[in-house]
Amino acid sequence: MQCDDDRDLCALPSFRFYYKLDNGGSKDENDGFWNVFEYNLKTHKDILSIFDELIKGIYYASYIANGNSYYKLRWNYLYFWVGEKISHIVSDNDIFLGIIYMLNSVRSHFIEKEEYDLFNDNMTLENFHDLKIIYDFFQNYDNIEASIKFSKSCTEPYKKYVQDSFAVYKRVNATCKVNEEEKHCKIYNDFVNTYNKKNLSELTCDGQKVSKPIAEDEPDPFTEEEGDPVAELHFHPGRGIPGHSTPIHTEELSTPSYSDNTMSIIFPPLGIISILFILYRFTPVGSWLNSRLFKKEIIPQEEYENTSEELLENLYEPETYNAQNRRSSIGYHPF
Secondary structure, eight states: OOOTTOHHHHTSHHHHHHHHHHHOOOOOTTOTHHHHHHHHHHTOGGGGGGHHHHHHHHHHHHTOOTTSTTGGGHHHHHHHHHHHHHHTTOOOHHHHHHHHHHHHHHHHHSOOOSOOOSOSTTOOHHHHHHHHHHHHHHHHHHHHHHHHHHOSOOBHHHHHHHHHHHHHHHHHHHHHHHOTTSHHHHHHHHHHHHHTOOSOOOOOOOOOBOOOOOOTTSOOTTOSOOOOHHHHHHOBTTTBSTTOOOOOOOOOOOOOOHHHHHHHHHHHHHHHHHHHHHHHHHSHHHHHHHHHHHHHHHHHHHHHHHHHHHHHHHHTSOTTSOHHHHHHTSOOOOO
């Protein structure tokens, strides 16, 4: 499903990544692996018309940075993206799977620790489209739910996508509850458990919001590095919060230089110190402070002298004060 005419729909995680795959990427020219892979992929004559599109998408998925929020899902998305492209051309299930399985060699070339949960022997061309719809819906569900909780207003394409996706989910979910051993049900149940999407609630919105396409002359809305997909739902550069037309201000502010910051910190304290020095030296304030400090010095000195006299008197008391008390004051020290 394309989202070109509805920017809200294009903002959902699966559409965002498929958009990236459509635009494609480039390869490492020094990596000889690609020469072999491209040669083998071209042996499938049926897909030569879309070869360039496929290979650029495969390049993009292969070189995603580790910090990208789509990093761990990239191979699953790539499988479904490639599968959808070739499913419109290839009708034989064996040929379909043969092309899809070639992606395993790409993944194996880029050493990964996470395990695949897709495209084992249970995948068939017959059930491919249902599983793709469900997989994408699972990835988009949290964003859709957050958006609808915020506002029931949505566009007609957005509403249709939610309704159609939930209908497929509901049908497959009912089928797989009684046919767990079916090939596609094994994959479906794996999705449910992996992404914790058991017993999803139906989400609805009004479909009354006016659709706004992505203008041809506006900057690419998906060029920023992807962050948390749920957070991205609410903060798209220049789009604002879904259901609202107020854009988020995203222009970069000029950054002060280091020297500017240093001067702004040093000068205020220096100014204060200079003012205090002038007041102390050349105004009556200095005399007043001196007199106050002089008094404070005298008072502690008198208190010290009185205390010293009392201490001396105590030191020279007669030693006949009470011999019995002296004996009883000897401390007891246990072993």
